Amino acid sequence: MRLSKSWIIAAKDFKTLRKKKNILYTLFVIPFLIAVLIPAVIGYVAHKSPAELVVFLPAFLFFYVILAAYLATPIASYTIVGEKVEKSLEPLLATPTTDSEILLGKGISAFLPPLAAVLGGSALFMLLMDLTTKDKLGYYYFPDWNSAIVILLLLPLALLMSVQVNVIVSSRVADVRTGQQLGALAVIPFMGVYLAGELNLINLGEASNLLIIAAALLVVDVLLFFVSRATFRREEILTRWK
Amino acid sequence: MIETVNLTKKFGDLTAVDGVTLRIEEGEVFGFLGPNGAGKTTTVRMLCCLISKTSGTASIGGYEVGNGPDSLRIRKLIGFVPDSVGLYDDLSAYDNLDFYGKLYDCTEAQRKENIERFLKLLGLWEKKDVAAGTFSKGMKQKLAVARSLIHDPKVLFMDEPTANLDPESAKTVRDFILELKKEKKTIFLNTHNLDEAQRVCDRIGILSTKLIATGTPQELERALSSGGGTRKTVVLLQEQATDAILAEVRKLPGVGNVTAEGNKLEVALSDPEKQNAVLIEAIIKAGGHIQSATIVGASLEDVYLKLVREGGS
Numbered sequence: 001m002r003l004s005k006s007w008i009i010a011a012k013d014f015k016t017l018r019k020k021k022n023i024l025y026t027l028f029v030i031p032f033l034i035a036v037l038i039p040a041v042i043g044y045v046a047h048k049s050p051a052e053l054v055v056f057l058p059a060f061l062f063f064y065v066i067l068a069a070y071l072a073t074p075i076a077s078y079t080i081v082g083e084k085v086e087k088s089l090e091p092l093l094a095t096p097t098t099d100s101e102i103l104l105g106k107g108i109s110a111f112l113p114p115l116a117a118v119l120g121g122s123a124l125f126m127l128l129m130d131l132t133t134k135d136k137l138g139y140y141y142f143p144d145w146n147s148a149i150v151i152l153l154l155l156p157l158a159l160l161m162s163v164q165v166n167v168i169v170s171s172r173v174a175d176v177r178t179g180q181q182l183g184a185l186a187v188i189p190f191m192g193v194y195l196a197g198e199l200n201l202i203n204l205g206e207a208s209n210l211l212i213i214a215a216a217l218l219v220v221d222v223l224l225f226f227v228s229r230a231t232f233r234r235e236e237i238l239t240r241w242k
Numbered sequence: 243m244i245e246t247v248n249l250t251k252k253f254g255d256l257t258a259v260d261g262v263t264l265r266i267e268e269g270e271v272f273g274f275l276g277p278n279g280a281g282k283t284t285t286v287r288m289l290c291c292l293i294s295k296t297s298g299t300a301s302i303g304g305y306e307v308g309n310g311p312d313s314l315r316i317r318k319l320i321g322f323v324p325d326s327v328g329l330y331d332d333l334s335a336y337d338n339l340d341f342y343g344k345l346y347d348c349t350e351a352q353r354k355e356n357i358e359r360f361l362k363l364l365g366l367w368e369k370k371d372v373a374a375g376t377f378s379k380g381m382k383q384k385l386a387v388a389r390s391l392i393h394d395p396k397v398l399f400m401d402e403p404t405a406n407l408d409p410e411s412a413k414t415v416r417d418f419i420l421e422l423k424k425e426k427k428t429i430f431l432n433t434h435n436l437d438e439a440q441r442v443c444d445r446i447g448i449l450s451t452k453l454i455a456t457g458t459p460q461e462l463e464r465a466l467s468s469g470g471g472t473r474k475t476v477v478l479l480q481e482q483a484t485d486a487i488l489a490e491v492r493k494l495p496g497v498g499n500v501t502a503e504g505n506k507l508e509v510a511l512s513d514p515e516k517q518n519a520v521l522i523e524a525i526i527k528a529g530g531h532i533q534s535a536t537i538v539g540a541s542l543e544d545v546y547l548k549l550v551r552e553g554g555s
Contacts (some may be wrong), residue, residue, distance in 0.1 A: 015337065016330060096317040
């Protein structure tokens with residue numbers, strides 16, 4: 001597998017994405033809006049006690065993991081089925097590129113833009129949260145080890161999982177809308193974890209718990225890579241899709 | 243350059259391509275004619291290593307179709323114009339070609355040179371920075387042709403390249419194919435357009451799931467003519483063909499179908515060179531006045547229709 005080929009495909013997709021303003025707005029507006037709104041509510045409206053804040057802050061940060069999985073959907077679900085619908089998949093498949101190179105290229109193009117958006121959004125969230133809670137807590141809550149695990153491990157792994165689920169779905173469905181609807185289901189496991197945190201079934205402020213979730217995600221991501229290769233069938237895509 | 247032996251493709255119980263054996267030499271323009279569903283696109287997809295073959299063998303430039311490593315080598319060797327143009331509408335004409343040039347491992351210098359050359363040849367250079375999505379159908383088709391040539395392939399597969407184009411755009415594409423022919427490119431042309439096949443192709447294959455005939459357009463016409471029945475004499479009369487003339491002509495031995503349209507009379511004859519004297523005598527006897535009488539052989543259209551109908555039955 002030649003990474004250069006994958007990068008050519010990803011670079012083309014980035015160029016195309018720049019023209020799709022609606023997707024770009026969705027991608028960048030939501031994380032930054034949340035980064036501003038939650039600190040504003042917590043700091044100036046909700047009047048939480050320091051003890052409550054220490055519980056809420058890691059849970060809110062975990063919200064960015066859900067967001068990462070969600071934001072991958074509009075781009076990733078479009079990757080293969082979008083090319084098919086626009087009839088550009090056949091000439092692409094006729095070039096000397098392998099399935100793995102195409103899938104990796106599509107994966108990169110669906111991974112990096114949402115990653116930039118959620119990293120930027122979460123960084124702003126932590127900064128504003130620190131500014132609005134310092135008086136109550138007496139110290140800057142972020143960054144800490146837990147937030148490092150969430151931002152540097154959980155967030156990219158969750159995004160990668162969502163991208164792969166969406167690419168697999170995209171290479172199996174026949175229209176973009178179905179792809180997006182099915183691909184959005186990748187968010188559900190992360191919402192489950194978030195709810196479990198809210199219901200005190202799991203402590204998302206505990207580093208060991210976060211590391212266990214990260215390890216599980218890593219295993220799922222590796223498995224999904226092989227599943228995506230196995231389910232990408234050129235012939236089926238070209239001959240069975242209407 | 244292209245060789246297939248008993249190439250077959252089945253989709254479940256349906257046989258899309260049945261035992262196609264053909265050989266196309268380097269520099270040859272080969273036209274693949276056939277009705278919808280005859281297996282033309284499936285054959286091209288197999289040869290372009292886009293779908294697998296069920297049985298038989300095929301090779302391009304000595305590389306075996308269906309062999310993993312050879313598939314990548316074949317894809318480097320060929321250019322492909324699919325029946326749908328499949329351009330990236332948001333990208334400019336230049337960026338569309340540049341993207342494919344990179345995938346084919348062309349250097350930056352090669353890409354620049356080829357993009358400029360083909361866009362100029364196809365009259366699109368002035369629009370090189372315009373998004374492909376704004377192009378007319380004809381311009382998009384020309385851009386798709388340029389895309390297939392960006393890496394200077396030795397073999398070009400074109401699937402209905404002039405379908406749905408206006409006559410002027412179709413002519414530009416056809417003229418361009420003739421230019422490529424001069425460059426000794428091997429071209430495999432799927433088409434419905436008999437006139438196009440006749441003008442552009444060195445040889446023609448007629449497919450109806452099975453390959454039912456191959457040859458030059460002239461060979462195919464001659465083969466059908468010598469088979470009897472479809473050669474005809476076209477007689478132009480000075481007046482409208484009357485029922486008396488038609489009745490007299492139909493009485494003659496060895497006469498096939500007789501049709502009349504205004505002052506034009508078409509008479510199918512098994513051996514017009516020998517029968518024309520008797521035919522002319524019969525028309526005059528029935529009161530007709532003849533302007534001219536011309537022997538017409540089978541056209542490619544006659545050949546195509548006859549073979550496809552026979553193939554279908």
